[in-house]
Amino acid sequence: MSDIKIFVTHTPNRDTMRVNNSLFYNVIAGSDFQTKEVPEGVYQDNQGDNISSLNKSYCELTTQYWAWKNMQADYYGFCHYRRFFSFSEKKIKETSWGTIEYDFLDQKAMDELALHEKAVQDYIEKYDFLIAKGVPTSDMNAKSVYEHYKKAPELHIEDAELFLKIIDEKYSYLSETARELFEGHTFYPCNMFIAKKELFEDYSKILFDVLEEFEKRADMSEYSREGYRTTGHLGERLAGIYYMYLKKQGKYRLGELQIALIHNADAETEVTQATDGDVVPVVLAANQKYVPILYTCAQSIVEHTSHDRKYEIYVFHTDINADSQKMFTDRLNRANVRFIFVNVSSRVAGYVLQAKQHITTETFYRFLILDILKVYPKVVYLDCDMIICHDVAELYDTDMGNSLIAGALDPDFAGQCNMKNSEMRQYCKNTLGLENPFVYFQAGVLVFNVTEMSKVVTVDKLLEMSDTGIYRFSDQDILNVVCKDRVTYLDMKWNMIFDCDHFRWQKVIKYAPYYILDDYENARKDPYIIHYAGFLKPWMKPDEDFGYVFWDMARKTPYYEQILSGMQHQGGGQNVTVDTVIEARAFKRTRKLLMKIFPQGSGIRRTLGKMYWRIFG
Incomplete structure (x- = not known):
């Protein structure tokens, strides 16, 4: 030859x-x-x-x-x-x-x-x-x-x-x-x-x-x-x-x-475990538009790291540019903290990955942990709409046994399922296959047991499940299905979901079983991680629940002014909140009106609920 x-x-x-x-x-x-x-x-x-x-x-x-x-x-x-x-x-x-x-x-x-x-x-x-x-x-x-x-x-x-x-x-x-x-x-x-x-x-x-x-x-x-x-x-x-x-x-x-x-010619990042074996691997996922919020979350992680541990913080993305990446590595890298950006474009090509409502496509990238970070036995995953108030090394050290995943119970989901004649409870049973809806975990903070989960499911299978479009809460539902009966439950302090629009706590979570409500209220007293999960965020409406914690951290970042600018736009000489907030308020008023007209448990209310989920997810 x-x-x-x-x-x-x-x-x-x-x-x-x-x-x-x-x-x-x-x-x-x-x-x-x-x-x-x-x-x-x-x-x-x-x-x-x-x-x-x-x-x-x-x-x-x-x-x-x-x-x-x-x-x-x-x-x-x-x-x-x-x-x-x-x-x-x-x-x-x-x-x-x-x-x-x-x-x-x-x-x-x-x-x-x-x-x-x-x-x-x-x-x-x-x-x-x-x-x-x-x-x-x-x-x-x-x-x-x-x-x-x-x-x-x-x-x-x-x-x-x-x-x-x-x-x-x-x-x-x-x-x-x-x-x-x-x-x-x-x-x-x-x-x-x-x-x-x-x-x-x-x-x-x-x-x-x-x-x-x-x-x-x-x-x-x-x-x-x-x-x-x-x-x-x-x-x-x-x-x-x-x-x-x-x-x-x-x-x-x-x-x-x-x-x-x-078109996309960047090399895939090859991840090899640190030689000392004592690294805490953490994954975040975001896009270029979300960089200011991503950075704020990342800074809160770094501020609560221990000098005695090493941290590898991986950012899964498809479009974060070189200048933005440099901002992280120049300002947030430490002797014991390193940021690594991983472009996952080629790995998700061919999948629809259509998230529902305010949930972003990047939420599905956590599935890729099983392939990209397979050199680690365990990996911490965090959503970006969070402020970290505690050392994530303690989260990583969670004893999981042979559980596939560690996560905190979802008090919002539990409240929805425990309302009278709950259509959500039927969805949980019939679609997710969970007889007990009160074991459902929230997926914003997770510890993946990579070794064990890789034995029972592949990334391709998880992405194929997401393409079916039948899951209301996207990848969160999928992980609850796959990890059923093999979950280590975290203290809710590790994933304290905030009182979105000052509505969630007293209008939804209060319906959860008393022990879940107790755990939620205890978590609010001293949250380790504050999770701004919902259609409103502090960077959209500053007086949101625990918003002051976010702004205290945001002021320390190079993106503070950009976040302020993004929160507002000019309208008739007045600074007004973004259209998303206006639309959310209108939706809230409509929802309250319909709840008064069609009482809970009525057949027409259940029918309207089913129509809503089919249309909007």
Whole structure:
């Protein structure tokens, strides 16, 4: 078999995905600018003979130069961490931009693109030179390659003409083809190609000779950042010129490959347990919009940590940006506390995960603990709409035996179920399969027994259950179903749900069995964790129950002013509360009216209740 090496270029200081295929070699292009630790198995283009320091103008071509000078192969190929070739024998549907597009490079995409070792090997060995499929310039709103270059806002057509002049002087046999490419209607993008050794050697000699001469003569001292990448842009054109020149020779096996663009190209975080084994793993889940509240919760955790313990706080997300992540790591990391952001996009792709009412999609991410943090025997999960007032290490130390999960009873659910002729009680029995509704736990604070739970359920099964849409309280219901009869119950202090809208305590929880109501009222005296679960929050309406605790913590964060701003909007010169609060108030008035008209236990009230749950969840 031929020795095939396809070099995948990566940007410095970004942890991007790596294909699991022995033919692909991951290289940091511009490793001279790498400041972070280099991931295991990744090559650097500043080793041996190299031009890594020129990456800002040569772009990904510094990888090609390094491979040319330092690596031996029968075939050399080049692509990018988010752009790959398709080796499928069948044409795959493209977007209007001429690329096949995927959200993630998951197993389905790998299969469709035939990115498996044998398929890649078999395909490549049938050719001498393969290049990324040409794109018609009409698709780029240009009549020719020359016009496309000229219309680029940060490029300068004088550089293209200098480039052609250098080719005339040094490689006159390419001159005619070079002008045909620029005057033609097909552009070969991305510096992506695969070539047999002898052709690769010939092309690389020409390429770097021409580009070196160009950089000697051109003045790019006042160019923009993109303009300074002109050398790489010209190299892109030379790849097309060389391919067209080979076609004219009529003696080579040539082909064009479709390009696949991967939208989400961050590498999955690989979690390995700390060597000392005495780490408290905690999981939070949020999105970019929720970052101010997430940070406030995180700060409250950090303020109540013990100097004698180590804490790894994982944030599961799909869109929290690098600047926000840096805010956490710069300000909240301690010698014994570390924040790790885990993008879970690829793991939840393909599932609907439609949460109900005020519950967010991120609530389902706690299921992923079983896969992502399987190196830990136990993991603490916390919702973000909380203020932590006690050391979570004590929560982690809960003796669980062979229980699957530890959680606190849900006094709100218990109150709903204990009302006369409760439709919720029937739901608990008929849908959840819980004969006793008063063992139902609230899922905002949990300790997962990862070892035991992994024996009885998989993440895929949990996500499939969520896709059925039959559960009113989303993942909380699902966990109660799965963990039935194998629950360690926490003191309600660990998950004291606040009196939402000053309504929940006296209008719902008071109906709970007396011992649950007693536990709830005791928990309110000295809560370890205050959980702002409900449609209203202190950051929406400041006088909410235990709101002062939230605001005391929020004032210490860099997001305090942002939280204040988000709470209000301008209306007729007056600051008014957000629309959510207004809608909630209207709903409350309507609910009270209907409760008066249709007394508890009446058939029409039960019917209306069932209709409500079907429509709104």
